[in-house]
Amino acid sequence: MAAARTMQVGLLLAILGSARATCLKPGYDMGDSANSCGYAPEVKVFGGPGYDFSAHSWIASKGITTEAVGAAEDLDSATDCQALCLGAGADYFAYDPVALCVCKAEYAEASCYPLYAPYESSSAMIAGPASCGTCFRVDHDMGADFNGCGYAPEVKVFGGPGYDFSAHSWIASKGITTEAVGAADELDSAMDCQALCLGAGADYFAYEPGQLCVCKDGYSDASCVLYGLNAGAPDITSGPTQCPGCIMDGYDAAGSANICGYAVEVKIVATTGYDFSEPSWIATKGIPTAHTDNLRTPYDCRMLCMAETGCAFFAFDAMKQPGKGFCVLKQAYSHPSCEPQYGADDDIASGPLLCKSTIKCGMLDDACCD
Numbered sequence: 001m002a003a004a005r006t007m008q009v010g011l012l013l014a015i016l017g018s019a020r021a022t023c024l025k026p027g028y029d030m031g032d033s034a035n036s037c038g039y040a041p042e043v044k045v046f047g048g049p050g051y052d053f054s055a056h057s058w059i060a061s062k063g064i065t066t067e068a069v070g071a072a073e074d075l076d077s078a079t080d081c082q083a084l085c086l087g088a089g090a091d092y093f094a095y096d097p098v099a100l101c102v103c104k105a106e107y108a109e110a111s112c113y114p115l116y117a118p119y120e121s122s123s124a125m126i127a128g129p130a131s132c133g134t135c136f137r138v139d140h141d142m143g144a145d146f147n148g149c150g151y152a153p154e155v156k157v158f159g160g161p162g163y164d165f166s167a168h169s170w171i172a173s174k175g176i177t178t179e180a181v182g183a184a185d186e187l188d189s190a191m192d193c194q195a196l197c198l199g200a201g202a203d204y205f206a207y208e209p210g211q212l213c214v215c216k217d218g219y220s221d222a223s224c225v226l227y228g229l230n231a232g233a234p235d236i237t238s239g240p241t242q243c244p245g246c247i248m249d250g251y252d253a254a255g256s257a258n259i260c261g262y263a264v265e266v267k268i269v270a271t272t273g274y275d276f277s278e279p280s281w282i283a284t285k286g287i288p289t290a291h292t293d294n295l296r297t298p299y300d301c302r303m304l305c306m307a308e309t310g311c312a313f314f315a316f317d318a319m320k321q322p323g324k325g326f327c328v329l330k331q332a333y334s335h336p337s338c339e340p341q342y343g344a345d346d347d348i349a350s351g352p353l354l355c356k357s358t359i360k361c362g363m364l365d366d367a368c369c370d
């Protein structure tokens with residue numbers, strides 16, 4: 001058991017070690033009373049050694065599970081809290097430097113906004129998703145027969161070039177659509193599977209090395225267990241097609257990977273002081289630009305997209321000019337065949353205008369999709 005725990009902690013640290021600081025929001029809380037849906041569901045609360053959880057009446061009144069860590073250094077940073085919440089199966093975290101760590105679940109409704117709001121009681125609060133770079137459940141399957149709800153609805157199954165789908169009788173028996181990708185490197189990682197399932201309009205993915213990728217929808221019953229160990233194939237990696245907050249970290253939306261090329265840029269907004277003359281393509285395309293003092297994270301970029309008429313996708317880059325955010329607001333493509341919506345780009349975090357929606361054409365107008 002100790003060895004398994006050590007392996008799990010090692011995995012969490014490896015994930016967090018590659019994560020970018022843009023996913024953490026200093027001075028903000030996630031899912032608090034500022035949200036239109038009220039507080040996000042609390043999964044668990046961690047505290048430092050001997051922490052007095054009774055000092056917070058809301059913890060007991062909500063019946064939230066608590067745990068005091070064994071040593072102070074186990075909870076002396078926001079990334080410690082992030083790792084604890086990831087291990088607890090939460091989607092988000094909120095860390096107070098007095099050694100209180102609140103792990104929270106995603107809202108059930110995509111319309112619950114804003115996810116983050118300035119924390120009035122302390123500017124030292126830091127919040128963010130439980131993992132910056134990934135929301136994958138390693139060695140876990142999604143929606144399999146480990147719960148009483150049976151298998152989650154399969155949307156599509158992808159395989160490597162020439163994959164023999166007939167080797168899996170359940171695919172044909174359920175009438176599931178299949179597709180073999182064109183090249184092996186299009187399906188040699190869980191991230192490839194995630195992107196394929198997102199393009200297929202699925203809610204979740206399950207990737208088995210050997211190039212089998214199963215795209216699934218969620219259960220209609222919220223009490224169904226989403227993730228569990230799969231005894232038959234323990235090396236499966238699964239997760240949602242869009243990570244918490246539907247931010248695709250390490251991907252560009254509506255960019256060069258799309259067969260239709262880049263989507264039309266509606267506007268580019270950057271942190272005050274950003275030199276727009278440095279990227280020559282901005283002037284070449286005649287893209288409108290603006291400066292702002294509130295652009296530190298991809299979530300700020302999404303808010304700009306929501307405020308801009310015609311914006312369907314956003315792409316945030318904190319690396320072009322260090323210390324200054326760069327937010328590209330993009331239109332939707334005019335035809336549904338323009339795929340894939342996301343392409344790998346290590347420096348960019350992107351996403352759609354609204355979570356849990358896959359905008360393919362017409363900027364929320366379904367006419368062109370008929």
